[in-house]
Amino acid sequence: MANTGEFALIADYFASWAPHSDAEQGVALGIGDDAALLDIAPGQQLVAATDTLVAGVHFPHDYSPAAIATRSVGVNLSDLAAMGATPRWVTLALTLPSELACDRWLAPFSAGLRQALSAHNVALVGGDTSRGPLTISLTVMGEVTAGSALCRHTAQPGDRIFVSGSLGDGAAALALIEQRWQAPEPLASYLRQRYDAPQPALELGAALAAVANSAIDLSDGLLADLGHLCRASGVSATIDSRRLPLASGLQHERQTVDWALRGGDDYRLCFTVPAALHNAVPAGCTDIGQIDTVEGEPTITVIDLDGQRDRLALQQLRGGYDHFAD
Amino acid sequence: MANTGEFALIADYFASWAPHSDAEQGVALGIGDDAALLDIAPGQQLVAATDTLVAGVHFPHDYSPAAIATRSVGVNLSDLAAMGATPRWVTLALTLPSELACDRWLAPFSAGLRQALSAHNVALVGGDTSRGPLTISLTVMGEVTAGSALCRHTAQPGDRIFVSGSLGDGAAALALIEQRWQAPEPLASYLRQRYDAPQPALELGAALAAVANSAIDLSDGLLADLGHLCRASGVSATIDSRRLPLASGLQHERQTVDWALRGGDDYRLCFTVPAALHNAVPAGCTDIGQIDTVEGEPTITVIDLDGQRDRLALQQLRGGYDHFAD
Structure with a gap:
């Protein structure tokens, strides 16, 4: 669910x-x-x-x-x-x-x-x-x-974490729609299109069957969804904010990284790949971090733009993203 | 739909x-x-x-x-x-x-x-x-x-029309709930139970595969749903109000027959059976009429309690039943 x-x-x-x-x-x-x-x-x-x-x-x-x-x-x-x-x-x-x-x-x-x-x-x-x-x-x-579906509960420590395409587009588009933020063209049109017509990554998903250990759809936001994956797999994770792929025209700064980490409605795939298959990942996907063994409680460690590590307990991430609110 | x-x-x-x-x-x-x-x-x-x-x-x-x-x-x-x-x-x-x-x-x-x-x-x-x-x-x-499912579009002229169980229970229960009508026990409890927990006729449906030519679920009301079946099959039908099965304790009168004909939420099956298989119909089902060839426009002819025939064009019956209204 x-x-x-x-x-x-x-x-x-x-x-x-x-x-x-x-x-x-x-x-x-x-x-x-x-x-x-x-x-x-x-x-x-x-x-x-x-x-x-x-x-x-x-x-x-x-x-x-x-x-x-x-x-x-x-x-x-x-x-x-x-x-x-x-x-x-x-x-x-x-x-x-x-x-x-x-x-x-x-x-x-x-x-x-x-x-x-x-x-x-x-x-x-x-x-x-x-x-x-x-x-x-x-x-x-x-x-x-049978047996080839990508699941959430099958990530392994040592797997690299990838995402398909840019992150934070859904949250940026919503900020545009709600007139809380402005963007120049063609960025604004791109974001609006991403919001109106998210393209399901069906071909990529099918291609990943032979490559990925696990996968999840990004709908609630990267941290929340990666949290679902880590919880199901019994693992922790580390991701690097500086590596998060953003839409062309956006720079890594506090707001855009927050959208990429916590914004929902991106409908990208997040998947994990054993290190040996790193080179088999299709083009257009970005390595953003690694699956770790659990030490103490399961966590996602986020490396921020200054290189500082922030360790978040999975329990904190359950909320996910509350979409367009009344 | x-x-x-x-x-x-x-x-x-x-x-x-x-x-x-x-x-x-x-x-x-x-x-x-x-x-x-x-x-x-x-x-x-x-x-x-x-x-x-x-x-x-x-x-x-x-x-x-x-x-x-x-x-x-x-x-x-x-x-x-x-x-x-x-x-x-x-x-x-x-x-x-x-x-x-x-x-x-x-x-x-x-x-x-x-x-x-x-x-x-x-x-x-x-x-x-x-x-x-x-x-x-x-x-x-x-x-x-494959090939054994009961469909709406396969009724044949000459088929007898059957329904499973009593009709009008859903409408009678709604009249009770809305306090527009009263019923003694145990009828009231029976009707309330039929409304709260309609029992899908799964065993009957499975048994009918070898017997019935066509079937439809009664959700919008007998006339509306039989109308859907007739439209899909390109046939007309005749049903006799005096044969409509009512809940134990109810008599055939204007109100109860109207509930049986036009009330929704009965979740009974209505099905058609070739005359030769009439005796193979499971117990608890009632023969209420016959599938006819179309003469002029497709119609459902309703024989009322006085034996009078009322010929209704299918087009009049499209509306069906508007459930519990605001």
Whole structure:
């Protein structure tokens, strides 16, 4: 389960169920990773993930219908990218107020949804529409060769930590949208595009199956998500702020590094690679640190721009990122 | 897609997409039935359905957390019952306001969810929690032998129409809850139980694979749902009000027949059977009418309590049932 802010602990209510022997048959990986892995046929696993976007929480109330659709698809497919899986089908649970149940809203929303899904050869196969506050929930189903999925709980001490693409784009874009910050062109357009249409790293995820020990989708922010990975794997980590990749046009300074470390909505992959496979990592990914053995309690050590080390207990990082707030 | 009231036409925005050749690979049955059928392995199909329950629309605002969970599961699994499929796994998209993100609400909700799922050997495998107005969306994934699923589009003229169990219970229960109507015990308790914990007819659905030509889940009301089936199959139908099965203790009168015909939330199965297999229908099901060839426009003819025939155009029946209203 993905969780933000005060909701970080809710998953515990569902994850802590004692396994029910008959019901759990075929569940290779349940609650707690980017997606579930389900045994459907010899050598093949079904991969399933659900994401919900709520108006006023995950996007501004006046956000365009097409952008809502595009963003929902990007967020949802990113979970499958982090598993190294191929998305095939989605179902849509669309809740919308009566005033949006009209052609003016539905035509651009459905067109945007179609375009975003078609770009990744994914079919909309069903769903449900209800009256209520605007909420979009997508469930994606996909496939992966049994045993080849990238998980959170399999990072090893000594692994190098990589991220795909630039970090902090989601938080910078939100600062732009909320007019708390300004950026020149073409940076502003780039950030806005990254926010409206996050591109799931599906090809990269598939390529990493043979290279990475573990992977996670960056939705809550690097520290929070790397924290999830470390907790699941029983490891600590060290990352260097000076190595965090930023969007072209941004310098490493207090604000941008904070966005990269703590901002959400980046939808990049964070993955760990054994040192021997370091050179096999695809281009465009950046080495930002290393997985460590746990000494005392599990921690993430952040080396700041001055080279100072700040050791953060994982427990402090559970909150994650509270998206666009009311 | 299931739809109610003004939302009946929304599915058209998504169902009318021209097939996208690559994306549609493996989609044996997409939007428009109770669930999607997806080819996952030789001889085997994945069955997927999504249902959303919104506070104040699908259940009262002060409804108990355990009942919300139980009802959500019943509604969701009923879609798979109507396909003759076996449910295996669900994902949960839970949106809830901050004041409910507490043990007082989450403990009974998660316990109710667990109990309802375990009763049918279904595992919760993932999900997403978000801050927002209370909305529960479940996506169920299950399995069926390829080619054996019960669909809406396969009714044949001459088929007899059956329903499982009593009709109108959902509407009668809502009248009780809203204090518009009164009922003596044990009828009142029975109706309340039917509303809180609708039992998906999974065993019946599986047994019908060898008997029925077509089936649909009764969620919007008999007339609306039989209308969906007739539209999909290109047929008309005749049903006899005097044969509609009512809860024990209720008589056939104007109000109860109206609930049985137009009330929603019954979660029974409506299915059609070739005349030759009439005797193979499991006990507890009632023959209520017949599938007809279309003469002029497709219609459902309702024989009322006085034996009078009322011929309703399918187009009139698209609205379905508008659940618990604000």
